[in-house]
Amino acid sequence: MTIGLNAFLLVSGLLFAIGLLGVILRRNTLVIYMSLELMLNAVNIALVAFSRYNGTMDGNIFVFFIITVAAAEVAVGLAIIVALFRRRQSVMVDQLNALSR
Amino acid sequence: MNDLLAEFLRGFTATNEWTVIIPEIMLAILALGMLGAEMVLPKKSAQSLIPRLAMWGQALILVILVTAGCSYGGDVKSYFSGMIEQTDVTHMMRAFFLVCSILVCYLGQIYLSKQTLAKTEFYHLVIIIAAAMMLLVQSAHFVMLFVALETVTVAFYVLVAYCRNNSLSLEAGLKYLVLGALSSGILLFGIVLLYGVAGNPELAGSSHDSLAYGELAHFINLNADNLLVKVGALLVIAGVCFKIGAVPFQIWVPDVYQGAPTPVTAYLAVASKAAGFIVLLKLLTGPLAGLSEFLVPVLSVIAAVTILFGNITAVTQRNVKRLMGLSGIAHAGYLLVGVIAALTIDWAVYAVIFYLVTYLLASFAVFGVMAHLANSADANQELEHYQDLARRRPFLSGILACGLGSLAGIPPLGGFIGKLFLFVAAFQAGLYGLLAVSVIGVVISIYYYFGWIRECYFGAQLAETETVEPVPFLSADRLMLGALVVGTVAIGLVPAVLPIIP
Numbered sequence: 001m002t003i004g005l006n007a008f009l010l011v012s013g014l015l016f017a018i019g020l021l022g023v024i025l026r027r028n029t030l031v032i033y034m035s036l037e038l039m040l041n042a043v044n045i046a047l048v049a050f051s052r053y054n055g056t057m058d059g060n061i062f063v064f065f066i067i068t069v070a071a072a073e074v075a076v077g078l079a080i081i082v083a084l085f086r087r088r089q090s091v092m093v094d095q096l097n098a099l100s101r
Numbered sequence: 102m103n104d105l106l107a108e109f110l111r112g113f114t115a116t117n118e119w120t121v122i123i124p125e126i127m128l129a130i131l132a133l134g135m136l137g138a139e140m141v142l143p144k145k146s147a148q149s150l151i152p153r154l155a156m157w158g159q160a161l162i163l164v165i166l167v168t169a170g171c172s173y174g175g176d177v178k179s180y181f182s183g184m185i186e187q188t189d190v191t192h193m194m195r196a197f198f199l200v201c202s203i204l205v206c207y208l209g210q211i212y213l214s215k216q217t218l219a220k221t222e223f224y225h226l227v228i229i230i231a232a233a234m235m236l237l238v239q240s241a242h243f244v245m246l247f248v249a250l251e252t253v254t255v256a257f258y259v260l261v262a263y264c265r266n267n268s269l270s271l272e273a274g275l276k277y278l279v280l281g282a283l284s285s286g287i288l289l290f291g292i293v294l295l296y297g298v299a300g301n302p303e304l305a306g307s308s309h310d311s312l313a314y315g316e317l318a319h320f321i322n323l324n325a326d327n328l329l330v331k332v333g334a335l336l337v338i339a340g341v342c343f344k345i346g347a348v349p350f351q352i353w354v355p356d357v358y359q360g361a362p363t364p365v366t367a368y369l370a371v372a373s374k375a376a377g378f379i380v381l382l383k384l385l386t387g388p389l390a391g392l393s394e395f396l397v398p399v400l401s402v403i404a405a406v407t408i409l410f411g412n413i414t415a416v417t418q419r420n421v422k423r424l425m426g427l428s429g430i431a432h433a434g435y436l437l438v439g440v441i442a443a444l445t446i447d448w449a450v451y452a453v454i455f456y457l458v459t460y461l462l463a464s465f466a467v468f469g470v471m472a473h474l475a476n477s478a479d480a481n482q483e484l485e486h487y488q489d490l491a492r493r494r495p496f497l498s499g500i501l502a503c504g505l506g507s508l509a510g511i512p513p514l515g516g517f518i519g520k521l522f523l524f525v526a527a528f529q530a531g532l533y534g535l536l537a538v539s540v541i542g543v544v545i546s547i548y549y550y551f552g553w554i555r556e557c558y559f560g561a562q563l564a565e566t567e568t569v570e571p572v573p574f575l576s577a578d579r580l581m582l583g584a585l586v587v588g589t590v591a592i593g594l595v596p597a598v599l600p601i602i603p
Contacts, residue, residue: 009297016286016290019286020283020286023279023283029275029279032279033279036279036282036283036286039283039286039290040285040286040289042290043286043289043290043293046290046293046294046297047293047296049297050293050296050297050300054297054300054301054302054307054311055302055309056300056309056310056311058244058296058300058310058311058312059293059296059297059300061244062243062244062247062296062312065244065247065248066247066289069247069248069251069255072251072255073251073255073258073278073282073285076255076258076259076278077258077278077282080258080262080271080274080275080278081275083262083265083271084268084271084272084274084275087268087271088268096272096275096276098268098269098272099269099272099273099276099356099359099360099480
């Protein structure tokens with residue numbers, strides 16, 4: 001049995017939706033951050049699947065760029081979260097509201 | 102074997118196109134060189150030398166860029182197998198970003214003198230962002246677009262959270278990080294959908310290089326009704342709208358603008374927004390041109406809501422950094438009207454750039470005054486601090502009045518001409534509804550901009566317990582801020598001094 005392109009796209013779309021909902025609904029900054037990574041990886045799955053079924057290499061190469069950028073983003077992001085935790089002793093979004101007034 | 106090598110080298114030199122991005126390469130070398138210089142130089146001399154190195158180095162690169170741009174023919178040239186595309190618009194915008202980053206380095210010098218922070222890295226990141234934005238506006242391929250955009254965004258995460266002993270700055274950094282990464286994810290998903298659909302061999306006009314703008318434009322022209330194409334295009338537009346701060350993706354703007362250090366706020370407000378608009382223009386006139394019937398109504402609604410939201414929420418704002426952020430949303434709305442007009446009127450592209458230049462001059466004048474007047478608690482700049490400024494600091498309040506007047510669009514100043522060109526373009530394109538909304542927005546904006554000016558000139562006398570201690574005000578500062586205002590007035594009186602609109 002071969003798995004069609006649509007199956008891959010379904011998985012990718014579901015992962016993307018889970019990530020998006022996680023970013024919107026969760027209160028813990030670290031979980032939000034994991035959800036963001038999930039969104040990027042959903043994109044990667046779709047890229048590789050498209051690349052395979054369309055017979056072009058661009059998608060596979062694009063994935064490497066996305067992974068690299070995601071790594072840079074994580075490095076900066078965790079640094080900011082740690083620095084903020086040292087100041088506020090909290091990573092919950094609802095306690096980080098000093099700016100919104 | 103030798104023949105093969107010779108052949109390879111000949112082919113390599115024939116396609117050696119690095120010379121077209123020499124300014125960007127030089128910026129990268131400058132940025133890295135400054136990090137090296139900080140290690141080598143003794144601490145005392147490094148502190149005074151490195152800001153100068155940053156500014157004069159960039160000024161030199163600007164001269165090289167402008168002289169190279171003058172010899173430029175005017176047609177569209179494509180390099181690096183279609184990754185980069187140079188037009189007259191990209192030449193103007195490269196100079197625009199360099200001027201921006203020089204001004205940000207200058208403001209950064211004022212800001213950093215009040216803080217106990219690492220200094221060299223600030224200039225380093227500002228220059229890296231400038232180089233990446235210059236590449237961003239030239240990109241003609243989605244991989245190039247993504248990499249340049251992310252270089253800008255990741256460097257901005259660091260800059261927004263730069264004041265890491267201040268929790269407000271860190272909080273702004275975190276908010277920008279989460280929403281920026283979210284927007285990148287959405288943009289990417291849109292790109293992937295477009296890539297996948299356009300590469301599908303069963304559809305008409307499918308292409309093997311479906312990430313390049315040219316191929317994609319061809320495909321979308323043939324398949325404008327495809328659902329995946331529409332969803333992909335919408336996601337891409339949403340991702341870009343995040344960067345320019347258009348409603349409904351504006352939630353990050355006031356918080357991030359308030360928490361970020363003042364020079365970074367200026368950089369975000371002017372350069373980052375400008376880059377977003379040029380990318381949007383390029384996408385709408387390039388790959389997504391075939392979808393304009395579907396996208397124009399969406400963008401029109403976004404533009405109208407953006408103008409009204411920005412102006413109405415700014416009215417009650419007492420924190421001047423938030424006020425600049427919210428009024429910046431309104432300016433994004435006017436520019437969006439210009440972008441929509443540019444889909445039918447050719448010269449509207451230049452009207453958008455003209456508006457961006459006037460916005461640059463006026464904004465940096467205002468942010469310059471803010472950087473001078475702020476104390477070390479950078480996020481708390483309230484309107485009350487400006488009470489009676491005219492008596493305490495007459496020069497600075499004059500600069501502020503000119504800058505704000507230009508932002509509001511008062512006739513003898515540059516902002517008026519910028520708005521005029523945009524509105525004429527919108528009129529010619531037949532966007533009467535948007536024009537009416539824009540005019541209403543401008544009227545509201547006059548109220549809050551002049552509220553600020555009134556605070557300076559007619560505000561109640563400040564109690565003597567004020568804490569803002571005057572920073573030494575050098576003649577170089579006077580020259581810099583004076584030049585910005587002179588530029589604004591000159592453009593207002595003689596728009597032809599800015600040879601942008603052909």
